[in-house]
Amino acid sequence: MKKPRVVLGVSGGIAAYKACELLRRLTESGHDVRVVPTDASLNFVGAATWSALSGNPVSTEVWEGVHEVPHVRIGQAADLVVVAPATADMLAKAAHGLADDLLTNTLLTARCPVVFAPAMHTEMWEHPATQENVATLRRRGAVVIEPAVGRLTGVDTGKGRLPDPGEIFEVCRRVLTRGPGVPDLAGRHVVITAGGTREPLDPVRYLGNRSSGKQGYALARTAVARGARVTLIETDTGLPAPAGADVVRAGTALQLREAVLEAAADADVVVMAAAVADFRPAAYATGKIKKKDGQEPAPVELVRNPDILAEVAADRARQGQLVVGFAAETDDVLVNGREKLRRKGCDLLVVNEVGERKTFGSEENEAVVLGADGSETAVPYGPKEALADTVWDLVSARFR
Numbered sequence: 367m368k369k370p371r372v373v374l375g376v377s378g379g380i381a382a383y384k385a386c387e388l389l390r391r392l393t394e395s396g397h398d399v400r401v402v403p404t405d406a407s408l409n410f411v412g413a414a415t416w417s418a419l420s421g422n423p424v425s426t427e428v429w430e431g432v433h434e435v436p437h438v439r440i441g442q443a444a445d446l447v448v449v450a451p452a453t454a455d456m457l458a459k460a461a462h463g464l465a466d467d468l469l470t471n472t473l474l475t476a477r478c479p480v481v482f483a484p485a486m487h488t489e490m491w492e493h494p495a496t497q498e499n500v501a502t503l504r505r506r507g508a509v510v511i512e513p514a515v516g517r518l519t520g521v522d523t524g525k526g527r528l529p530d531p532g533e534i535f536e537v538c539r540r541v542l543t544r545g546p547g548v549p550d551l552a553g554r555h556v557v558i559t560a561g562g563t564r565e566p567l568d569p570v571r572y573l574g575n576r577s578s579g580k581q582g583y584a585l586a587r588t589a590v591a592r593g594a595r596v597t598l599i600e601t602d603t604g605l606p607a608p609a610g611a612d613v614v615r616a617g618t619a620l621q622l623r624e625a626v627l628e629a630a631a632d633a634d635v636v637v638m639a640a641a642v643a644d645f646r647p648a649a650y651a652t653g654k655i656k657k658k659d660g661q662e663p664a665p666v667e668l669v670r671n672p673d674i675l676a677e678v679a680a681d682r683a684r685q686g687q688l689v690v691g692f693a694a695e696t697d698d699v700l701v702n703g704r705e706k707l708r709r710k711g712c713d714l715l716v717v718n719e720v721g722e723r724k725t726f727g728s729e730e731n732e733a734v735v736l737g738a739d740g741s742e743t744a745v746p747y748g749p750k751e752a753l754a755d756t757v758w759d760l761v762s763a764r765f766r
């Protein structure tokens with residue numbers, strides 16, 4: 367079988383060295399990679415490195431090997447173009463259709479999916495010019511991965527860091543699988559919750575549940591690859607941050623509620639995959655609760671937590687906003703699921719049965735997605751990403 371052809375564009379950011387790892391992942395997983403660096407990027411990583419690692423020739427401008435018309439052919443032949451890191455300058459050029467070097471020419475001639483992984487200082491990222499360029503590129507169907515938050519060049523910290531190369535690779539893999547065309551969630555803001563809340567009893571103990579967060583993370587990763595802007599609200603799951611998602615931490619049900627209501631204000635869809643505790647301890651002991659000789663422990667009094675799913679569904683922050691819930695059931699799974707869908711007032715409810723090798727903690731899941739319109743979509747046992755993609759298929763069909 368022919369290897370998928372990937373163009374790895376590298377522009378002049380300090381994170382160019384991380385693209386070596388991305389290149390390795392792509393070549394080792396059977397892709398034929400042509401690296402197209404910009405002139406500026408060669409100040410960070412030299413052409414010899416790209417050539418040796420990719421096994422392909424490397425040039426930055428259109429005047430080499432002119433008989434092969436590289437300024438047109440490289441883009442035309444590609445199955446995927448990924449630009450990592452993408453500088454503010456490169457985003458501007460791409461948004462405005464400039465073509466003054468080999469990479470910008472390639473971007474104009476490519477008809478395959480294009481992924482940009484921007485990396486720059488927070489000020490450059492937040493500048494309205496950059497934000498408008500990003501919006502333009504997304505509107506045209508490019509997948510622009512939100513930068514990560516963390517240490518930047520020098521002593522600065524903030525949003526603008528290149529996500530982990532392994533995570534960028536995963537985005538590329540998914541985008542390649544989906545093929546050409548404008549991604550169906552392009553221009554949509556999706557809010558996803560993941561993990562189980564922890565309701566503190568004292569500084570060392572909490573009431574929790576067995577949700578791992580893996581289903582919510584799978585929803586976030588697949589949504590990024592389908593072009594969405596993703597806010598992932600998670601409960602200290604300890605899972606590696608998915609590339610391209612804005613991650614918000616919320617440990618308790620009350621914190622989660624606050625984060626969801628804030629993020630939902632401009633969301634097109636809210637997916638509540640987190641297992642939110644129904645109850646929390648009525649009181650929080652500021653010191654560790656000690657056992658006392660000869661005394662039984664005091665009973666733990668519980669109070670109800672707010673029903674976030676029902677609240678978000680009842681008070682839609684925007685017209686047309688979709689709300690998706692999850693139900694983990696052990697008995698009468700579908701009967702309870704249908705009743706929950708009606709009671710919560712959401713558009714879709716993913717009903718999964720808690721059991722061996724399913725739902726909590728596992729890599730796989732099996733579910734039925736119930737629609738408020740009476741539809742029922744069975745998702746056979748398989749990776750949580752497959753269930754996530756079915757959820758997005760159903761959401762996307764409702765947007766249309």
Ligand SMILES: Cc1cc2nc3c(=O)[nH]c(=O)nc-3n(C[C@H](O)[C@H](O)[C@H](O)COP(=O)(O)O)c2cc1C
Binds near residue numbers: 404485486490
């Ligand atoms: C040390 C250094 C680090 C830089 N890092 C970045 C960066 O991370 N992101 C960015 O957008 N520009 C960065 N720049 C600025 C770009 O290199 C500059 O805008 C250049 O014109 C980009 O050219 P290109 O987009 O053709 O690669 C950096 C410049 C220097 C000198």
